[in-house]
Amino acid sequence: MVGxxxxxxxxxxxxxxxxxxxLYFEYCPHGDLHDVIKAQVDEREVPVPRVRSPGGHxxxxxxxxxxxxxxxxxxxxxNVPFHEGFVWRMFEALAKCAVAMERANVLHGDLCxxxxxxxxxxxxxxAIWPTPKLSDFGSSRVIDAMVASRFTPPETMQxxxxxxxxxxxxxxxxxxxxxxxxxxxxxxxxxxITCMMRLEFYLPETDWRTGPSSIHPNDELHFHDPNQRELxxxxxxxxxxxxxxxxxxxxxxxxxxxxxxxxxxxxxxxxIQARIPGSCGGMDTYTGDRNGSIPxxxxxxxxGLKKDNEWPLGDDAEVVDVF
Numbered sequence: 001m002v003g004x005x006x007x008x009x010x011x012x013x014x015x016x017x018x019x020x021x022x023l024y025f026e027y028c029p030h031g032d033l034h035d036v037i038k039a040q041v042d043e044r045e046v047p048v049p050r051v052r053s054p055g056g057h058x059x060x061x062x063x064x065x066x067x068x069x070x071x072x073x074x075x076x077x078x079n080v081p082f083h084e085g086f087v088w089r090m091f092e093a094l095a096k097c098a099v100a101m102e103r104a105n106v107l108h109g110d111l112c113x114x115x116x117x118x119x120x121x122x123x124x125x126x127a128i129w130p131t132p133k134l135s136d137f138g139s140s141r142v143i144d145a146m147v148a149s150r151f152t153p154p155e156t157m158q159x160x161x162x163x164x165x166x167x168x169x170x171x172x173x174x175x176x177x178x179x180x181x182x183x184x185x186x187x188x189x190x191x192x193i194t195c196m197m198r199l200e201f202y203l204p205e206t207d208w209r210t211g212p213s214s215i216h217p218n219d220e221l222h223f224h225d226p227n228q229r230e231l232x233x234x235x236x237x238x239x240x241x242x243x244x245x246x247x248x249x250x251x252x253x254x255x256x257x258x259x260x261x262x263x264x265x266x267x268x269x270x271x272i273q274a275r276i277p278g279s280c281g282g283m284d285t286y287t288g289d290r291n292g293s294i295p296x297x298x299x300x301x302x303x304g305l306k307k308d309n310e311w312p313l314g315d316d317a318e319v320v321d322v323f
Contacts, residue, residue: 007117007133030118030130030305033090033192034201037113039304041199043078079199081241083300085283086129087196088247090116092272093132094189098265102182107147109139109166110157111188112202113195118305127287128294129302148180159209160202163187164223164257175223183259186268190254197237197251205231229257246275 007026030036050058061073094116101108111134118130139157141147154168165184167174195202204214205221213220219235222228236248250271256262263271276284281300288294294301 007119007135025135026119026133028117028119028130028133028135032118033113033116033132033196035304036118036302037196037199037201039302040080040082041078042304043076044303079238079240080303081199081238081299082196082302083281083283084243084247085126085280085286085300086302087193087243088272088276088280089126089129089283090132090196091189091193091247091251092269092276094134094192095265095269095272097134098182098185098189099269101185102265105143106137107141107143107180107182108134108137108185108188109141110136110161111185111192112158112161113192116192123287126284128283128300130305143180143182150178150180160206161188161191162206162209163191164229165259167223169224179259181259182265183262186254186262186265187256187259189268190251190262193251194231194236194255197241197243197248198235199238199240203231205235223257231255244279246279250275 007028050060053059062070063073064070094111097108115134115136117133117135119133120131121127121129122131141152146152150165150173154166154171154173162168163184164175164187165178165180191203203221205219207213208217208220218228219232220228221231231252233252236251237243250263250268254262254268283300286300
């Protein structure tokens, strides 16, 4: 299931008086997108690059501590941008999920960084990075006539990631007359990619729904206000980032207020795959150095990935049943 867009689901019936199932998801060893964003944001000590000695050898730069010991020189870094290739890798994976959901006529409804897992590496596609997997379909629904016309109760799981069609305010729909469609999934994908480019777990523009806002009210997203329905064009990336116009423009299209102005899932995937060859620096086919790894000082290196054995499975793992 390495190339699949969602984790494989396995299960078997359990003998109880009440029929039930025990479900097992495909093991995704590298955590979730929220973990990875946090690792890129957090301040940490990193070694400074090696320098070439007069004899031509590369040597580690060192500094003398107060106790007289020589230790490697380090710098404190934080808010390290994701390599653009990894952003495209995530964008493509989520677009594939959107296409699969369109085929199944499904609205996810809870698409956010904590629900995007990082599975095993795909040796044939962006091999140096884990494979993104969309999970948690607990709030998903089939887009039937009732859902499309919003005759179902106005509810959403992640208020900070709610699209215009699912926005609620004071217990009712925030905007009248909108329709739920497969482009609703596309809006949430655009917001997730924006979080990556801005190095944020969620955007303060949407945080007013869950508590006091940290930004000026005029900069918040309020779908009922025609002047505040979309993010400002300059607000799609962190000040440390310099992503390509192609990427920024496509993400902005996904987050259009009017669903008709967003690309369909199929069109989105086609546009992403057409732009990847010229925008990701060859990372779609790059396999790392001679050992298959990525040096710590390369921009394509993801910080703080979970180790493969961090959550053990098998004889040494503690198995806990939760019902």
